[in-house]
Amino acid sequence: MKKGDKYSRLALRQGYRSRAAIKLMQINDEFNFVKGDVIDLGSAPGGCLQALRNLTNGKVVGVDERPVKQVPGTEFYHQKFETLNLLQKFDTIFSDVGPLTKLNEVDMDKALELEKDVVKFMKKYLKTNGNFVMKFFVCEGVKGLLDELSVYFKKVVLFKPEASRKGNKEMYAVCLNKTMME
Numbered sequence: 001m002k003k004g005d006k007y008s009r010l011a012l013r014q015g016y017r018s019r020a021a022i023k024l025m026q027i028n029d030e031f032n033f034v035k036g037d038v039i040d041l042g043s044a045p046g047g048c049l050q051a052l053r054n055l056t057n058g059k060v061v062g063v064d065e066r067p068v069k070q071v072p073g074t075e076f077y078h079q080k081f082e083t084l085n086l087l088q089k090f091d092t093i094f095s096d097v098g099p100l101t102k103l104n105e106v107d108m109d110k111a112l113e114l115e116k117d118v119v120k121f122m123k124k125y126l127k128t129n130g131n132f133v134m135k136f137f138v139c140e141g142v143k144g145l146l147d148e149l150s151v152y153f154k155k156v157v158l159f160k161p162e163a164s165r166k167g168n169k170e171m172y173a174v175c176l177n178k179t180m181m182e
Contacts, residue, residue, distance in 0.1 A: 003101050007163040011047060013115055017069075018047030019163055023172075024133075025051055026161035031174050034129040036091025039063065040120060041081045042135075049074050058091065082117050089127045095134040098170070108139040115145055123152070132175040139169065147171055152180045 008018045016022070024047075028034050033161060036058040040048050043062030047072040052060045063077040063084060070076065077084060081097070095118045099110040115136050122132050131155070136142055150156045154177040164170055 020048035021051040022163040041095040042097035076149040
């Protein structure tokens with residue numbers, strides 16, 4: 001986290017591990033998507049897990065291939081989300097997954113493949129009437145993925161929180177009230 005960045009400083013002041021927590025809360029302030037049992041994909045370093053724990057009384061689960069220091073009141077799986085085999089479904093899925101990059105360069109092909117994997121995960125683990133928020137990178141090929149999401153939800157909105165860095169290509173698909181089962 002860049003300590004000089006306005007939202008990174010805000011996250012630190014509020015006790016969060018990353019600016020991602022601020023982005024999540026800005027999205028939730030706009031759409032009130034967090035409800036019930038929640039899973040956070042791409043949890044490291046744990047800021048979103050902290051925010052989700054504060055936003056719901058339900059179960060909060062995180063998963064990341066990178067380690068995360070324990071967040072009280074949450075469960076964490078140190079593995080790739082694609083390899084999870086869970087017995088439960090969730091009311092909310094939040095995904096801040098992105099390819100690991102150097103110097104903020106995003107491999108758009110790798111990003112799109114990860115985004116497709118996140119959608120597969122959602123189809124398997126999100127309950128009917130559940131909410132799904134997914135980070136994606138604006139690139140060729142993402143329109144088809146967003147069109148697919150609109151089939152599964154009553155409402156799909158694209159949103160860029162104020163805490164997102166200016167000039168980056170990330171946005172969030174906010175998908176509310178899952179209607180279709182896989």
